[in-house]
Amino acid sequence: MKLLTADHLVTGDGERVIEQAAICVDERGVITDVGTETELTERYPALEPSRYDGCTIMPGLIDLHVHIGYWYNKPDFTEYDGTLKALLAASNLREALSLGVTTIRDVASEDGLCRSLKYARKQKLLVSPRIYDVNQGIIMTGGHGWQLKGSLREANGPWEVRAAVREQVRAGADWIKLMTSHRTHTPEFTQEELDAAVDEAHRLGRKCCVHASMQPSIQMAIDAGFDTIEHTTFMTVEQARQMAEKGLVWVPTMATFFQLAEHSRSILRSQADSHGLLDEALQLSESFFIESEKAYRENFAKLMETGVKIAAGTDIVLDQQPITPVAEEIALMVELGMEPLRAIRAATQTAAEVLDQGHHFGTLAPGYQADILVVQGNPLVNIACLKQVREVFLDGVSVFAGTN
Ligand SMILES: [Zn+2]
Known part of the structure; x- marks a missing residue:
């Protein structure tokens, strides 16, 4: 299990944004929980969070x-x-x-x-x-x-x-x-x-x-x-x-x-x-x-x-x-x-x-595959932040880590 936290989280459904957010992913690479950092650190006290300060977590x-x-x-x-x-x-x-x-x-x-x-x-x-x-x-x-x-x-x-x-x-x-x-x-x-x-x-x-x-x-x-x-x-x-x-x-x-x-x-x-x-x-x-x-x-x-x-x-x-x-x-x-x-x-x-996969990936919600993009900054304020790639996860596994 891993717990990621960031300043913002965009779920991908076009509506929901969570501030001071966290996401929990299990060993199979499936998202088990999405919420605020306070909620999730309380729910998973044994997990040491990976913190992405100043970043936004969003779907790949x-x-x-x-x-x-x-x-x-x-x-x-x-x-x-x-x-x-x-x-x-x-x-x-x-x-x-x-x-x-x-x-x-x-x-x-x-x-x-x-x-x-x-x-x-x-x-x-x-x-x-x-x-x-x-x-x-x-x-x-x-x-x-x-x-x-x-x-x-x-x-x-x-x-x-x-x-x-x-x-x-x-x-x-x-x-x-x-x-x-x-x-x-x-x-x-x-x-x-x-x-x-x-x-x-x-x-x-x-x-x-x-x-x-x-x-x-x-x-x-x-x-x-x-x-x-x-x-x-x-x-x-x-x-x-x-x-x-x-x-x-x-x-x-x-x-x-x-x-x-x-x-x-x-x-x-x-x-x-x-x-x-x-x-x-x-x-x-x-x-x-x-x-x-x-x-x-x-x-x-x-x-x-x-x-x-x-x-x-x-x-x-x-x-x-x-x-x-x-x-x-x-x-x-x-x-x-x-x-x-x-x-x-x-x-x-x-x-x-x-792709008929709307139930499988493309949204950050429990039960979805953990295809996650972490970018530096807040793309809702400055869309160019999408180019500041900090880390990328596919099925919960890190497949790219940026230098910034
Ligand atoms: Zn073409």
């Missing part, structure tokens, strides 16, 4: 949009064989823990990679966050990201889409993922194909998510009833209402779009400096990210007010960036108008519910 973070073995962005990407991809993934997973992320949902990686990582985790060959995954993403021939062979499976027509879903289930996928929009208004899959994917996934007991940024793909994804819709960058208020009504969850992944917009601005600047003229194709692609950032900035608060469920995911694609900057995603939600407690819930309780 959940990142619902990760590509854990993403190597395409490496300048030396041709060197990456299966072994190197696995080592890269293991290094990314360790980094995720150091950022307070205790659960990830991988939404397309090399065929079989996540299955091996989950197996290695089970065999204790790997210390890593909990992993849920889709195995390969499903796209139409020539669809979004088609060059990333191995991580994506092309399929055409409702029955081939169903076959592709079945292949992912056979490969151990917990979820199914489709991609149906690129940077134009032409939707990729037809409505019939999207409907078939959702029906087949649900029939086989899997939830399904979809990459849809543009119109009319967004509407088609809502009509098909995907459990989570990723990015959904140019969603209208009316569509957010429809999602709320149907209980579909929005994973906006703003951190990556804001990062890519910044990156695009610097590319466009350097192009303009060097040639005085901009390459047209490049300008189109880069201005997509700048427009995307603008759409999030202008619409996030209005979309949020419809009551649509929002969950945190990051989708980092640039090299040399932390793989799971959930703290950044939460900070953006706060910057754009969300209450800090609610933004934290997007990466804890809500995200756990999306």
Whole structure:
């Protein structure tokens, strides 16, 4: 048994905060008690508390949009064989823990990679966050990201889409993922194909998510009833209402779009400096990210007010960036108008519910797994504190200890 105490404790349910708090965890890594320090030290007089002065105890973070073995962005990407991809993934997973992320949902990686990582985790060959995954993403021939062979499976027509879903289930996928929009208004899959994917996934007991940024793909994804819709960058208020009504969850992944917009601005600047003229194709692609950032900035608060469920995911694609900057995603939600407690819930309780694990982790309450993040300071006053990671516990075991 261990007893942790801190100045504040955020349960993750979007409401409850305890001051001068304590949490008790048993040998199995299950939370047995949460309350004030006075209550718990009285109840467990034999336990010597580990004190985190000036800190906040909260649930470990959940990142619902990760590509854990993403190597395409490496300048030396041709060197990456299966072994190197696995080592890269293991290094990314360790980094995720150091950022307070205790659960990830991988939404397309090399065929079989996540299955091996989950197996290695089970065999204790790997210390890593909990992993849920889709195995390969499903796209139409020539669809979004088609060059990333191995991580994506092309399929055409409702029955081939169903076959592709079945292949992912056979490969151990917990979820199914489709991609149906690129940077134009032409939707990729037809409505019939999207409907078939959702029906087949649900029939086989899997939830399904979809990459849809543009119109009319967004509407088609809502009509098909995907459990989570990723990015959904140019969603209208009316569509957010429809999602709320149907209980579909929005994973906006703003951190990556804001990062890519910044990156695009610097590319466009350097192009303009060097040639005085901009390459047209490049300008189109880069201005997509700048427009995307603008759409999030202008619409996030209005979309949020419809009551649509929002969950945190990051989708980092640039090299040399932390793989799971959930703290950044939460900070953006706060910057754009969300209450800090609610933004934290997007990466804890809500995200756990999306994974159908809302009874198991993602909240600090008796009976839940002790996936705990301790940060220096109070994120409810300054959301940037989420980056000051002091210690991370997974199933009650310390998996990362910061230096501050
Ligand atoms: Zn992605």
